[in-house]
Amino acid sequence: MPVLTPSxxxxxxxxxxxxxxxxxxxxxxxxxxxxRMIEDGRLAVRRVGPLVRIDVADLDRAVSIGARTNGGAA
Known part of the structure; x- marks a missing residue:
């Protein structure tokens, strides 16, 4: 499975x-x-009824921010 990165x-x-x-x-x-990323606010979620879902755009944004703040490590 491919890894999600900004590139x-x-x-x-x-x-x-x-x-x-x-x-x-x-x-x-x-x-x-x-x-933990959700709990500490690094990743937003969407609730679909009782289900928790993550918007791909939010995941991509979190990875981009993490890469910048961790010296390139996602």
């Missing part, structure tokens, strides 16, 4: 809202890491 965004024809598990897979991190 390798998701397929523009793909879904715009993804699960925490999908976000974790794209970032090559544990789902708990994505949950």
């Amino acid at each position: 390798r965004p998701l397929d523009p024809d793909g879904p715009s809202l993804i699960t925490k598990a999908k976000a974790a897979a794209l970032l090559s991190v544990n789902e708990r890491t994505v949950e």
Whole structure:
């Protein structure tokens, strides 16, 4: 699975809202890491009824900000 980076965004024809598990897979991190990103405000979520979804644009933005503040590490 490709890693989401500022230079390798998701397929523009793909879904715009993804699960925490999908976000974790794209970032090559544990789902708990994505949950911490949500808890500390680095990543916004959308609620679809009882479901929590992450907008791909928000995920891309969080990765871009992380890359700039962590010296290139996402």
